[in-house]
Amino acid sequence: MSAPARTAGHVRPRARRSWARSLALHTVVIVIAAFVIVPLLFALVGGFKDTSQLSTNPFGPPSPWVPENYTVPLSSGSFWRQLLNSVLIALATTLIVVGLSAMAAFVFARFAFRGREFLFTLFTMGLMFPFTVAILPLFVLLRMLGLLDNPLGVILPQAAFGLPMTIIILRSFFRTIPREVEEAATIDGCTSFGFFLRILLPMARPALATVSVLAVVASWNNFFLPLVVFNDPNWWTIPLGVQQFYGQYSSDTARILAYVVLAMVPALAFYSVAERQLIGGLTAGATKG
CATH class of the missing domain: 1.10.3720.10 (MetI-like)
Structure with missing residues (x-):
């Protein structure tokens, strides 16, 4: 095997390891971010619903929107x-x-x-x-x-x-x-x-x-x-x-x-x-x- 071929053979596994490590790191970051962001989004959107909507449709969009839940405390x-x-x-x-x-x-x-x-x-x-x-x-x-x-x-x-x-x-x-x-x-x-x-x-x-x-x-x-x-x-x-x-x-x-x-x-x-x-x-x- 020639020297360039051996070099390419060594580079490819190293690149694959680097790619796998990067993918694993990004996966961990995304999972941790989801644990933080999903509850915040659920609370934010859930605040525009009423309690009956939260019971029947907890993860869907509000229908109808109830902005009074936010405006009343602000006033x-x-x-x-x-x-x-x-x-x-x-x-x-x-x-x-x-x-x-x-x-x-x-x-x-x-x-x-x-x-x-x-x-x-x-x-x-x-x-x-x-x-x-x-x-x-x-x-x-x-x-x-x-x-x-x-x-x-x-x-x-x-x-x-x-x-x-x-x-x-x-x-x-x-x-x-x-x-x-x-x-x-x-x-x-x-x-x-x-x-x-x-x-x-x-x-x-x-x-x-x-x-x-x-x-x-x-x-x-x-x-x-x-x-x-x-x-x-x-x-x-x-x-x-x-x-x-x-x-x-x-x-x-x-x-x-x-x-x-x-x-x-x-x-x-x-x-x-x-x-x-x-x-x-x-x-x-x-x-x-």
Whole structure:
């Protein structure tokens, strides 16, 4: 057999393996996407039906269309109040957790002092305790401080429980910044805080965007803590609003589907805008060095 023939014979199996691997990868991606997209489409279309249509024709198009399932909640003041409450709590939580974590991560990453690793380990131990474990002492503490039915009763605990993961992410990123950059800033008369504020934070923008997205999503999806803290309906968030709506219209499945879709739209819109920042921040720390 000639050399070109042997080369072609080796290339063909390799190309077939590559094609099979690509096909398997695309199949897995399509299956996973179907598990996510199909329920969303079912809820979206089902919200335009009534409950009898869902029983007789669950997967077909609405006939007739019932847009009132969407328009009635949108014309309700309670839905918009719950939406604003969720936005307020999420933004306040994010500002606190990112601000405090950035300063703590800067100290852990750029300063050497006795007990540094021990203190950092204490922060990382916070990842070992589920939020639900602390709910009873946390409720007693919030009641003693008068923070029940107060947005701070949700914002401060959320920020506290968000610190460990955020500090770990930011510390890893801050440690990738070359020492030469800090030394050059020091020679130019920049203080440690000036270096942190004027140089390090702008360089860490991808990592800050990443932890901000994670903090917003975690706060938006939090159900248990607002349920414990808020008795006043005026402070209910979107997850509590969904639960209340389900309890009120438990027999009207189509209307519940429409409300759930409306509750998901802000989070999906935010994630679609922040997706690039999230992926860029997660990969930036891995590629620096």
